[in-house]
Every structure is written in C-alpha cells, then in structure tokens.
Amino acid sequence: MSPAAPVRGESGAERGESLVQRTASKTVLTVCTRLWNQAKRLTTQVRRRSRQIHVRGLAIGGDAPIAVQSMTKTDTRDVAATMTEIRRLHVAGCEIVRLAVPDREAAEALAQIRQRTDLPLVADIHFDYRLALAALEAGVDKLRLNPGNIGGRAKVEEVVRAASARGVPIRIGVNAGSLEKDILERSGRVPEALVESALRHVGILEDCGFADIVVSLKAADVRTMVAAYEMIAERIDYPLHLGVTEAGPTFQGTIKSTVGIGHLLAEGIGDTIRVSLTGDSGEEVRVGLEILYALGLREKRLEIVSCPSCGRCEIDLFTVVREAEKRLQGEDLPAMKVAIMGCVVNGPGESIEADVGLAGGNGLGILFRNGQIVRRVQESEMIDALVEECRAYAAERRQSEHAG
Ligand code: SF4
Numbered sequence: 349m350s351p352a353a354p355v356r357g358e359s360g361a362e363r364g365e366s367l368v369q370r371t372a373s374k375t376v377l378t379v380c381t382r383l384w385n386q387a388k389r390l391t392t393q394v395r396r397r398s399r400q401i402h403v404r405g406l407a408i409g410g411d412a413p414i415a416v417q418s419m420t421k422t423d424t425r426d427v428a429a430t431m432t433e434i435r436r437l438h439v440a441g442c443e444i445v446r447l448a449v450p451d452r453e454a455a456e457a458l459a460q461i462r463q464r465t466d467l468p469l470v471a472d473i474h475f476d477y478r479l480a481l482a483a484l485e486a487g488v489d490k491l492r493l494n495p496g497n498i499g500g501r502a503k504v505e506e507v508v509r510a511a512s513a514r515g516v517p518i519r520i521g522v523n524a525g526s527l528e529k530d531i532l533e534r535s536g537r538v539p540e541a542l543v544e545s546a547l548r549h550v551g552i553l554e555d556c557g558f559a560d561i562v563v564s565l566k567a568a569d570v571r572t573m574v575a576a577y578e579m580i581a582e583r584i585d586y587p588l589h590l591g592v593t594e595a596g597p598t599f600q601g602t603i604k605s606t607v608g609i610g611h612l613l614a615e616g617i618g619d620t621i622r623v624s625l626t627g628d629s630g631e632e633v634r635v636g637l638e639i640l641y642a643l644g645l646r647e648k649r650l651e652i653v654s655c656p657s658c659g660r661c662e663i664d665l666f667t668v669v670r671e672a673e674k675r676l677q678g679e680d681l682p683a684m685k686v687a688i689m690g691c692v693v694n695g696p697g698e699s700i701e702a703d704v705g706l707a708g709g710n711g712l713g714i715l716f717r718n719g720q721i722v723r724r725v726q727e728s729e730m731i732d733a734l735v736e737e738c739r740a741y742a743a744e745r746r747q748s749e750h751a752g
Pocket of ligand 1: 655661
C-alpha cells in the first residue's frame, strides 16, 4: 500500500515516516536550499549579507570593502624585527596585521608595537585566557581565539567582559588540523565538522552575550574549505574571514588560495581574506589584493593587459612588459588599463579597449590612446613612448575631471 499523500503542515513523524526517511528529507532540503542560494548569488552576484563589525575603525562585513590581512612571521617579542615586517606589510597594502602571542613576553611586546603603528592589530591566542587579557591591556584591536579552548565559562566571561569594554571583536578561527577530539572522532575532517566546531564556539560567545564576532573555517584542502564556508554562510550572519590554511610554498599556496578564496568571493561569500604562504608575508598581501582585483572587488591602479606571446610575436614582449610595468608604477597616474600586445592578431583589439595600448609589429609598435591610433614608434623607443602616452592620458583625465 502506498503512503497517504502528505497534508500541508503535517510533520514527517505525523505522517509515520521513519527516522531515516525524516533525516534524508531534511538533508535533501538543506542541500537544495544551499544550492539554490549559491545559484542565486552566482547569477545575481549578490554579496552575502553579514553584520558589520569594526577593528580599530576599519569596517568588516556588511557593505564594507573586503579587507586584506596577513600575519607577521617574526618573533613578536622582537619588537624591532616585528615593526620592520609590519611596515613592509603596510607598504604592500595590508589592512590588518595578526601577531602570534605565545607567552606573556609577547603579550607585553604588543604594547610597544601598538604605539608604533596605526594598523589594526590582531592578537592570536591559543589556550591561555590570561594572554588574551594581557593583549587587550596592550591595546590590540581584535582577538583571534576559540572560546572552547581557553578553560571554561568563567574565563571566557572574563575575556568577553574585557573585550566588550574596549569594543574589541573576537575571531573564532576553526582549523581542520585542530578540531575538537569528539567532533573529529564522530565526523572526521569534513566540512560539517568544521561548521559544527565553529557553531559550538559561536554558541559559547553568544551565551555570554557577545556578538562582536568574525568566523573562519580553514582547511588545507580547498574543497573542504569551500564547502565549510558555503555551509556556514547559510547558518550565521557574522562576517567571514576566508583563508586556505597551510596552503604551502608560494607558487602552490598562491594557486590554492586563489581557487579557494576566489571561488567563495565570486559566490558573494567573505568579508576579509588572508592568503597563507610559506614565504614572504608581503607576497601574501599582494596575492590577496590580486584576487580582489581579478574579481572586480577592488579597483586596480594600474592594470596591464598583456598577451602570453607566441610564435607570431615580433617584439621583445617580455622585456617591454617588465620595463613598462616598473616605469609606470613609479608614475603619478589615475586608475587605468594599459594593453601591451605582441602582434597585430589581438593587439589592436585589446589596445582599443584599453586606456593606452601598444600593439607590436615587425620591429615597431602602434600606440593607441582612448581607442585611437596616435603614432607608430620603433622598438627601441617603445617603452619611453608608452610612458609618455600614459602621462598624456593622465593629464587629459585630470583636465576633464577638473572641467566637469
Ligand atoms: S597577441 Fe599575437 S603575439 Fe600575443 S599571443 Fe596573441 S598571436 Fe601571439
């Protein structure tokens, strides 16, 4: 006998469905909702709506620009070395800097570091709530800690009270490599486990009346990380800090981070990002910024469109691009697009689309400005001529902005 048709409002249990059937229906419903929301975001390019928090005046979440952050690799106790790295990060475009706080001495060094930079500082704390209190005392702008790991309700409450009093948010940083034992044994290192862990930590802070929260769920495996963020994006509205953890050496880490972070940002998920590389921290920032530029989430000052070169190329394209990039970065130019192409196959088309373009020919180049051919130059004069055209374009832009 077939089951009776479901009545609207009647629960699975009331319809006599088994627990397995009810669980399966719920799972299908959850997956469908997630896929529907993803499809909606992808087709409409809508950013996930998150609440906004502030880290030393820098807004994270809501409609705030996606912030790029990094972490120092120095011993935090070495204030001079740490400050040198922070200054380099600042020049690279870093907007938030995290520092490891392994002991009391490192927490105390934060006070000196605080006095020497205006960049928002995040104290990275594990296990010891006293270090969180000391870091707050030193004037940090955000804590990264997992409240379930700092030793019970009374200690969490003490940290929460001190953070609230200073208006300091807390990032819950779940990492696939350090999941709680019970969750790991029950589920393994799967996206659902990362989400469960994050929700557990969120619950602890919420129970203490604290909602100034950012969440991250990092994994070294890109698919796990992507799925975990997609899931939690449907469950909470706190800002999300994106990252692929332990992404590896610079080349591999750049690819993994770009795929993972870029995928989520393209879906509208993510409010701040950190690229983790076994390499220079400045490079982490540059990669993070390039991800944002590539997705049109931030305007790039100088965008160079250049072809990869091939057997048709008739100029020394690599040298021209390398030298032109170096020269143009030193110029006072507005945000602009410059095309440098190896031959006439795609050269004119890309050059017409760019603000200034150079299409290589047989030992010479055709220069374009605002989509029009302006002149032909010999290969030896190409770089100078390109820089001159960019200056002319910048002057024109300033004049028209001034007149308008
Ligand atoms: S623009 Fe010309 S040189 Fe460059 S890749 Fe295309 S065909 Fe080759």
